Amino acid sequence: MPITYDAVKALSAQLYDWSLRRVPPDTLAGLETALASETQDGARQVLRMMLGSARKAEAEDRFVCSDAGVPVFHVTIGTAARLDGDIKAAISDGFDELVERISPPLLKHVTNPLTNERGYKGRDMPLVTWDVAGGADWVEILCQPKALGSGRWAALETFSFPSLAQIEAYVMKVVMQAGSQHCPPVIIGVGIGGSFDVAARIASKATMRAIGTTNPEPVLAAMEQRLLRAVNATGFGPMGTGGDTTALAVHVDYASGHGYTPVAVCFNCWINRRTRARIHNDGRVERME
Amino acid sequence: MRTIRFPMSREDARSLSAGDMILADGEIVITAGLPTIQRLVACADEARDPPIALDGGSLFHLGSYSQDTADGGLEILYMNPTTSTRFNPLMPRLIRHFGLTAVGGKGGLDAGCVDAMAEVGCVYLSFLGGGAPLHSAAIKAVRAVAYPDLVAHYRLVRLAVEGLGPLTVGIDTHGNSLFDTLQQQAADRMPDILARLAAERAAS
Numbered sequence A: 001m002p003i004t005y006d007a008v009k010a011l012s013a014q015l016y017d018w019s020l021r022r023v024p025p026d027t028l029a030g031l032e033t034a035l036a037s038e039t040q041d042g043a044r045q046v047l048r049m050m051l052g053s054a055r056k057a058e059a060e061d062r063f064v065c066s067d068a069g070v071p072v073f074h075v076t077i078g079t080a081a082r083l084d085g086d087i088k089a090a091i092s093d094g095f096d097e098l099v100e101r102i103s104p105p106l107l108k109h110v111t112n113p114l115t116n117e118r119g120y121k122g123r124d125m126p127l128v129t130w131d132v133a134g135g136a137d138w139v140e141i142l143c144q145p146k147a148l149g150s151g152r153w154a155a156l157e158t159f160s161f162p163s164l165a166q167i168e169a170y171v172m173k174v175v176m177q178a179g180s181q182h183c184p185p186v187i188i189g190v191g192i193g194g195s196f197d198v199a200a201r202i203a204s205k206a207t208m209r210a211i212g213t214t215n216p217e218p219v220l221a222a223m224e225q226r227l228l229r230a231v232n233a234t235g236f237g238p239m240g241t242g243g244d245t246t247a248l249a250v251h252v253d254y255a256s257g258h259g260y261t262p263v264a265v266c267f268n269c270w271i272n273r274r275t276r277a278r279i280h281n282d283g284r285v286e287r288m289e
Numbered sequence B: 001m002r003t004i005r006f007p008m009s010r011e012d013a014r015s016l017s018a019g020d021m022i023l024a025d026g027e028i029v030i031t032a033g034l035p036t037i038q039r040l041v042a043c044a045d046e047a048r049d050p051p052i053a054l055d056g057g058s059l060f061h062l063g064s065y066s067q068d069t070a071d072g073g074l075e076i077l078y079m080n081p082t083t084s085t086r087f088n089p090l091m092p093r094l095i096r097h098f099g100l101t102a103v104g105g106k107g108g109l110d111a112g113c114v115d116a117m118a119e120v121g122c123v124y125l126s127f128l129g130g131g132a133p134l135h136s137a138a139i140k141a142v143r144a145v146a147y148p149d150l151v152a153h154y155r156l157v158r159l160a161v162e163g164l165g166p167l168t169v170g171i172d173t174h175g176n177s178l179f180d181t182l183q184q185q186a187a188d189r190m191p192d193i194l195a196r197l198a199a200e201r202a203a204s
Ligand code: SF4
Pocket: A065, A066, A067, A069, A147, A148, A149, A150, A182, A183, A269, A270, A271, B080, B081, B082, B129, B130
């Protein structure tokens, strides 16, 4: 049985639905670790509320946040995957159907950027990126809904032959611009190099890496650790009302480029919505997160 | 933790300091919509009463989704704060005109709002973003819904709540804003933070 339109439609809709109702385990663990080391009372209270909210959402099958954001999918197609049907249409049809049946209902967040009118449908919605995995016999779908708080503070600047000092100073500048606004503690993704779009994509992908994993490149692993310490030294804290925990993780990745070097920085808010699954050539669905 | 009756009295508002945490009981008015805030400013400008009374009241940047119940009432399915800063230019007018005692949402408000709040005696309360299950559980009844032509989270809604919070006093009536203080504190710390990054880079 190949990977069908129906399978992709059902799975993509489900991944979005699931993502709204729980905080991923790596993120809960990150919040617990933060709670254990946080020195400020108010901040500890906010972190405890976060954990309480996440647990209540999962136990009662409720949305963690009523801002369900807009659906964003990252699809990776294995070159050995056997496809049957228009899987691109499947993703948007799946969302349309979900809007009809999901309980509680979704708010109208899909916004026309030219008129600011809101609804459930819009050009290029759901937002989807496509990638290819050499040799793989599956299609992987990752869902990471984005909302204003978690999306608004991303920024990108292009440098010429920047030093690591310049790159890190820029990351801190973007952290300062976001300040208390993005429902911290956040997960920060940094993308260095490539081209404008590639850097942005690397930064966005970096936010999807599980918290607690170590970057395989020692230079980047060290950079992630020192940037995390630097961000947490700012003192914005949980919900930006003060504390030692402004970020749960900083993840950095790069691509080679031409010497003009875009640096992209983006955030995901503390609820870190993220679900991921694969459909294999035999029709089997494997839930990964 | 102190529980405060809402709408908050001027006296209670003045008794709070930035950084305090409280619980809310009583009645609050909420909306997450810029068009809604614009309509309320128009009410102020044209000396019209808003569809839900706001005088001396508490207006929060919270979005909610309500649905009709079988007995003809309304049920809130979930509620959550939205980013307040996008209402910065409009809030001073509302705070002064309606003499609000409490506003709130997430992320704080700017210096112009802090001034208006100090003048009138109004606090800003920070709600947990991503706290929908907790906030929703504190809702006891939907008292009124106005502007039904707007999308659900933009409507103006008056709610009865019990034990809503804990909420952090982000801005008090004495001109103190946690958001400004923390932004300034982070800016003051930045030279040291960058120096430490440099030292760690050199050591790695
Ligand atoms: S930033 Fe995240 S947690 Fe905060 S309100 Fe938006 S979606 Fe919810």
